[in-house]
Amino acid sequence: MSLEEFAVAGVFAIPAVLFTTWTVYYLWKALRIAVSQPVSVGEAAAGRGTGEFVGTARPAADGTFDAPFSGARALLSTYRILRKSGSSGSWTTKTSGSIERPFLVEGRDGERAENDTILVDPDGAAISPENESVRERTGSALPNDVRLRLSQHQSEVDLETVLAQNATRSRQYVEGYIAPGDRIHVSGGQLEESDVSGVDAKVVAGDGQYRITGGGRSVAVWGFVKKAVVTGIVSIIAAGGVVIALAAAL
Known part of the structure; x- marks a missing residue:
């Protein structure tokens, strides 16, 4: 040989x-x-289990926002912009990112009248939304409503990269989001005590592989x-x- x-x-x-x-x-x-055996929100807040839990997403003090491309009411949003290659016709990712706000995950154990609540800080987490939309456009300008929503997130979105795309090539705008009421699966985070009234615990990024997934396990x-x-x-x-x-x- x-x-x-x-x-x-x-x-x-x-x-x-x-x-x-x-x-x-x-x-x-x-x-x-x-x-694995994810526990309820109440069990996780009490320190039982491995920190993996499921519950229902709700707005925290920061509330919700309009996802830039779909306009959907969201707690978290991810985006990815792809441009079509002129020679091969394949799609190449030009930019991607996420828009994040702390949010609540609620659940109820047994006969309790009140929900158990954990505040989730998504900073540092791998986010996998269940809801997804894909839009394809060819042209130099995005619709005005999309540009307006993007302008409200200038600290989290690279507007120069998002808007300065080659107008002669097709682009895909892939957006995912987690909305209030969605079923949420959280794993790999670090649980801490919460000093917020009505919140039993909070979860932040730790040493594990912190993931937030819309839609459950x-x-x-x-x-x-x-x-x-x-x-x-x-x-x-x-x-x-x-x-x-x-x-x-x-």
Whole structure:
């Protein structure tokens, strides 16, 4: 086997190993969440369980805001702007980010008349909203209502990058958001005492992999499964390239 043939096999082998590793990791995360036992908001606030809990999202003192692209009433919002390549027709991410506000997660245990409440600080969390909208446009200007909503979040959105897009190419605006009343799954955060009246505890980023997922535990599991499918397909293709390269060298 010549050095050139070995190099060709290596070109495919490296991504095969990397994407296989990612596939195993995503499947492990999905399995871990699937077999875990998230506790109620009240149990989490009392320090029981592993800090993984589910409940219903509600506005905190900072209230809600209008998600920039959809105008939906939101507690958290993520966005991603993609531009279509002129040569290949593929989509390339130009910018992405999130708009975050602390919010409450509520739940009720047993016969209690009042809800248990945890204040969630999303700073530092990986956010996976259940609600998502995708809009595609070609043109130099966004609608005025979108530009107005974007201008209200100048400290959190890079307006220069968002607005200064090539007008001759199609763009996709992908937006996700968590709305009041959504089912929420929180894991990996650090629970602390709260000094806010009516709030039993608060959760902030800690040493773990802090995640906030809209839609509950099943959505969190499915999100990792979908990632595993994508990376698994790429790893199979790359492994096939290794086999073909080795076969050609024999």
